[in-house]
Amino acid sequence: MNKQSGKNAPNFEQWLSHTTERYQSTEELPEWDREHAIRQYAPSGKRQRWLQPMAFASFALSCVAVSLVVVQSYRADMAAEVDHRVAELVEQKLSVFEEQQKIRxxxxxxxxxxxxxxQLSTSTTQLATYILATNRQERKDDMQNIVEYVNETREDDLTFYAQQLRRAEVAGPSTMLENE
Structure with missing residues (x-):
């Protein structure tokens, strides 16, 4: 709060109390007939209040306004409840769907x-059968090659020994001993 400079300046509280004392003491309220003022504008006893068109229209519109507010409030509450139920139902359906998807x-x-x-077992069995068959065929081919080689070597040896014997017969027994 701002304080005024100087010691003689009154503060707000002093001013307010001084003003209220002056207002209360200066004027007295006049005496007047209040009932007469109200009776002057009051309806006569013959007419009822509901028969006055403005009063009835005002009351009817007030009732309509109150009913609209109640209906709007009820509608908003129902909409919120429906939204809540729909959200719960969607959440429930999603959780059921999620569980079904996990199971599937x-x-x-x-x-x-x-x-x-x-499939792996079948492939392994087929591969093993193929390898065994291939190995058997390769071993059979290898054995056949060995037998052919041995037979060829034997034939070559027999041919060589036969030539040596012929040479020995032609040359005689003494030349053979000299070569060794």
Missing amino acids: LAQQSKALRNDFRQ
Whole structure:
């Protein structure tokens, strides 16, 4: 609060109390007939208040306004309740759908694993059968090659020894001993 400079300046509280004392003491209220003033504008006893058109219209519009406010309030409450119920129902349906999807996903995953295992087992069996068959054929081919090689070597040796014997017969027994 701002204080006025100087010691003689009154503050707000002093001014307010001084003004109220002066107002109360200066004027007295006049004496007048209040009932006469009200009776002057009061309806006569013959007419009822509801028969006055403005009063009836005012009352009717007030009733309509109150009923509209009540209906609007009720409607807003119902809309909020419906929104709440719809949200709950949607949440419930979503949780049920989520659970169903989890179950389906688990079943599908299990089926895929079983199919993969079966396919892997079948592939492994086929691969093993192929490898064994290929190894047997390769071993058979290798054995056949060895037998052919041994037979060719034997033929070559027999041919070589036969030539040596012919040379020995032609040259005689003494030359053979000299070569060694």
